[in-house]
Amino acid sequence: MDTKLHLSVSPHIHCGNSTSKVMLDVIIALLPATVAGVIIFGFSSIGVIAVTVLAAMISEFIFNKIVKKKQTVGDLSAVVTGLLLALNLPANIPLWQAAVGAVFAIIIVKCLFGGIGNNLVNPAITARVFMLVAFGSMTKAAFPIDSASSATPLVELAEGKAVSLTDLFLGNIGGAIGETCALALLIGGIYLLVRKVITWQIPLCFIGTVFVLSLLLEGFDFSLALSQILSGGLFIGAFFMATDYVTSPSTPWGKVIFGIGAGIVTVLIRFYGNYPEGVSFAILLMNVLNPYIEKWTPRKLFGGEKK
Amino acid sequence: MYNINLKNDVFSRILIAFKKGMSKMAFKLHGVNVPHRKNTANMPPVRMNIPKTVTLPMSMHIGAPANPIVKVGDHVDVGTLVAEAVGAVSSPVYASVSGTVKGISDILLSNGNTVPAVTIESDGEMTVDSKITPPTINSREDLINAIRLSGIVGLGGAGFPTYVKFGGDKPLDIEELIVNGAECEPYITSDSVTMTESAEDISYALDMLTKYLNINKVIIGIEKNKPEAIKSMEKVAETREKVSVKVLPSMYPQGGEKVIVYHTTGKKIPNGGLPINVGCVVSNSSTVAAIGKYLKTGMPLVERCITVDGGAVKEPKNVIAPIGTSLNDVFEFCGGFKQEVGKVLYGGPMMGIAVPDTSVPVLKNTNAVIALTEKEAKLPEPTPCIKCGACVNHCPFGINPAAIAKAYKNDDIEGMEKAGATLCMECGCCSFICPTNRPLVQTNKLAKLAIRNAKVKEAK
Numbered sequence: 031m032d033t034k035l036h037l038s039v040s041p042h043i044h045c046g047n048s049t050s051k052v053m054l055d056v057i058i059a060l061l062p063a064t065v066a067g068v069i070i071f072g073f074s075s076i077g078v079i080a081v082t083v084l085a086a087m088i089s090e091f092i093f094n095k096i097v098k099k100k101q102t103v104g105d106l107s108a109v110v111t112g113l114l115l116a117l118n119l120p121a122n123i124p125l126w127q128a129a130v131g132a133v134f135a136i137i138i139v140k141c142l143f144g145g146i147g148n149n150l151v152n153p154a155i156t157a158r159v160f161m162l163v164a165f166g167s168m169t170k171a172a173f174p175i176d177s178a179s180s181a182t183p184l185v186e187l188a189e190g191k192a193v194s195l196t197d198l199f200l201g202n203i204g205g206a207i208g209e210t211c212a213l214a215l216l217i218g219g220i221y222l223l224v225r226k227v228i229t230w231q232i233p234l235c236f237i238g239t240v241f242v243l244s245l246l247l248e249g250f251d252f253s254l255a256l257s258q259i260l261s262g263g264l265f266i267g268a269f270f271m272a273t274d275y276v277t278s279p280s281t282p283w284g285k286v287i288f289g290i291g292a293g294i295v296t297v298l299i300r301f302y303g304n305y306p307e308g309v310s311f312a313i314l315l316m317n318v319l320n321p322y323i324e325k326w327t328p329r330k331l332f333g334g335e336k337k
Numbered sequence: 338m339y340n341i342n343l344k345n346d347v348f349s350r351i352l353i354a355f356k357k358g359m360s361k362m363a364f365k366l367h368g369v370n371v372p373h374r375k376n377t378a379n380m381p382p383v384r385m386n387i388p389k390t391v392t393l394p395m396s397m398h399i400g401a402p403a404n405p406i407v408k409v410g411d412h413v414d415v416g417t418l419v420a421e422a423v424g425a426v427s428s429p430v431y432a433s434v435s436g437t438v439k440g441i442s443d444i445l446l447s448n449g450n451t452v453p454a455v456t457i458e459s460d461g462e463m464t465v466d467s468k469i470t471p472p473t474i475n476s477r478e479d480l481i482n483a484i485r486l487s488g489i490v491g492l493g494g495a496g497f498p499t500y501v502k503f504g505g506d507k508p509l510d511i512e513e514l515i516v517n518g519a520e521c522e523p524y525i526t527s528d529s530v531t532m533t534e535s536a537e538d539i540s541y542a543l544d545m546l547t548k549y550l551n552i553n554k555v556i557i558g559i560e561k562n563k564p565e566a567i568k569s570m571e572k573v574a575e576t577r578e579k580v581s582v583k584v585l586p587s588m589y590p591q592g593g594e595k596v597i598v599y600h601t602t603g604k605k606i607p608n609g610g611l612p613i614n615v616g617c618v619v620s621n622s623s624t625v626a627a628i629g630k631y632l633k634t635g636m637p638l639v640e641r642c643i644t645v646d647g648g649a650v651k652e653p654k655n656v657i658a659p660i661g662t663s664l665n666d667v668f669e670f671c672g673g674f675k676q677e678v679g680k681v682l683y684g685g686p687m688m689g690i691a692v693p694d695t696s697v698p699v700l701k702n703t704n705a706v707i708a709l710t711e712k713e714a715k716l717p718e719p720t721p722c723i724k725c726g727a728c729v730n731h732c733p734f735g736i737n738p739a740a741i742a743k744a745y746k747n748d749d750i751e752g753m754e755k756a757g758a759t760l761c762m763e764c765g766c767c768s769f770i771c772p773t774n775r776p777l778v779q780t781n782k783l784a785k786l787a788i789r790n791a792k793v794k795e796a797k
Contacts, residue, residue, distance in 0.1 A: 035678065035679070035680055035691070035692070035693060035694060035695075036680040036691065036715075037691045037692075039691075039776075039782065040686070040687060040689055040690070040691075040763075040765050040778070041686060041687045041688070041765035041768050042680060042682060042686040042687075042689065042691065042709065042714070042716075043371070043372070043686040043687065043713075043716075043769065044716050044717060044769060044774060045769055045770050047770070047771075047772040048720070048772050048773070048774070049720055049773055052723070052725070102720075102721070105720065107723075145721060146720075146721050146723060147721040147724055147773075275723050275724050275725040275726070276723055276724045279726075280724060280726020280729055280730065282730075328735075328737065329729055329730075329732075329735035329737070331608070331734060331735050331736065331760055332366065332599075332605065332733065332734035332735055333605045333607045333610070333734070333760070
């Protein structure tokens with residue numbers, strides 16, 4: 031026998047999972063929200079989605095070419111960032127602004143910090159916050175095609191107006207393309223949970239904390255507390271952005287702390303801050319704290335106690 | 338605290354159910370679901386044809402290599418002593434075929450060590466050595482000495498001399514003897530078919546061990562995907578007060594020493610400790626069967642059951658092969674290869690050792706030989722870590738392989754230790770589950786070495 035054999039250290043088999051498969055699952059999970067966004071806000075949203083996804087992919091491709099890094103566009107994480115960003119933008123945003131946001135997310139937030147796995151903060155969230163500050167994009171939210179309203183539910187809630195819970199749940203309200211339809215986001219979130227891409231701790235603790243604190247601050251009015259968790263970017267944030275592997279803790283207790291912390295900050299901003307929405311800022315802040323949370327919550331070593 | 342005497346009140350019932358549930362939850366270490374691929378599960382072992390030559394390395398066990406006592410040209414029979422044990426931790430080697438000693442020369446083992454090996458050319462007769470008679474056992478010393486002379490070592494893969502495990506000259510208080518029949522690696526079924534086919538050997542060995550060694554309790558741990566083996570062992574346990582069977586979930590690495598001790602007894606072996614530190618001895622089911630066989634017949638360990646499988650093997654089988662048979666002969670007995678071979682392993686695909694060529698012999702601790710196809714042998718290229726935490730969350734011991742890899746890159750000995758590197762049993766769950774295919778367990782092995790080297794340096 032003179033065939034050459036491979037030699038390597040065990041294990042000799044692999045589960046077959048890969049970054050691109052994980053990212054593909056996230057994209058699939060975002061599809062219901064994407065479709066709902068297009069239905070609610072019309073075809074202009076398709077333009078925004080196309081521009082951010084393409085801009086994200088192209089900028090990552092060019093960056094890797096320039097710095098002579100191994101090409102990483104194929105892992106689909108740029109697609110996820112582009113899609114998430116689009117779903118966080120209003121449908122009527124000028125397309126050049128959307129493109130700038132995507133390039134900012136990929137180049138400044140991700141690639142300059144060392145590419146996938148090394149970014150400190152979530153690219154899509156940071157780009158959303160950047161655009162909010164730079165262009166004021168979020169304050170000029172788009173509205174459903176047949177809507178009579180002219181303010182987002184959180185603004186209306188802040189002004190003390192009542193909001194229909196059904197509209198909130200189905201997303202027939204003003205806001206960003208993918209953040210309004212809680213039903214679609216819930217379907218996507220459950221898909222991620224079933225596929226074990228994410229675990230329950232962050233979404234549940236995040237949304238649960240917002241609900242409980244809103245309940246306390248609203249004087250135990252259940253429908254107002256429900257409106258709080260169904261409006262704004264909470265669902266998309268809790269299921270898709272706060273659960274980003276790179277910028278959230280990997281240990282179960284770390285995830286619980288991360289979720290509760292994000293919930294508290296969200297409520298503080300919503301009730302006491304200048305901005306009507308606090309989810310992005312909350313996640314961003316927790317992203318920054320993430321390395322410390324990880325450090326505080328290691329898994330217990332089995333029999334780790336020295337003899 | 339509170340003492341509720343009413344046994345049937347709702348509150349205490351809930352409390353009991355809750356406590357039960359909690360202990361059940363706490364009673365399971367993490368791991369991964371590996372593909373089972375137990376293609377040979379229902380194949381009783383078949384004895385292979387007599388090989389033309391056998392090669393017997395002097396080191397098929399942990400400890401000092403055995404010392405050859407035969408000369409080139411000597412005639413040997415099956416069971417003739419070829420090499421005697423040297424020192425306190427060692428094991429003798431016996432001829433596995435009858436014939437003539439052809440040579441004694443160095444061979445390279447798959448662990449990188451070079452040791453002498455005795456090559457015997459078979460005369461095709463398989464005549465048994467006339468001196469072979471069942472040992473007389475009247476005391477602990479007799480039993481330990483018999484196990485020492487049997488040449489039996491841990492047949493599950495570790496190859497630790499079995500008499501040393503049972504204490505050697507120093508009597509041990511063994512609270513639990515755990516018979517490890519978990520067999521959690523993909524493909525391998527040699528332990529489970531041995532449990533089904535050699536139940537009598539196992540029961541005889543257990544009777545003798547419990548009679549002469551100070552053993553309180555015997556627990557046979559078997560994964561639940563082996564119903565035949567469970568049935569067979571339950572029959573053994575039925576008539577024996579001290580013996581019980583514990584059905585374990587099918588989870589890799591269920592058969593890890595610390596894992597099976599925890600899952601059968603709830604005892605935690607401390608870092609750097611051995612099962613005996615918590616009053617346990619773990620022995621592979623095939624090892625126990627081999628002890629029984631030796632005590633009954635006096636025939637030392639000259640052959641063993643191995644699983645031959647893998648995508649490249651034409652007819653996967655459980656084979657009884659003489660120790661020292663070349664893998665070429667073993668594969669030939671299984672119909673040869675149906676596809677180009679990419680990788681050949683001693684043992685299973687999770688912890689097995691890749692061999693450089695197929696002329697290497699079957700060792701005492703070879704429980705399987707797996708031939709993977711070129712396609713199966715190719716693993717995906719590593720991509721950047723995405724910090725998903727799968728490695729930490731699947732590690733049975735809660736080690737953080739990603740943190741160890743980072744500390745190793747930075748030469749941070751303290752960081753490696755803090756992340757649990759010294760605790761690692763190298764089961765490979767982390768590398769198996771990693772979506773970016775990082776070489777995690779591989780780095781852990783290097784980290785352990787780095788820590789050991791640093792300790793040596795410090796001591797100087």
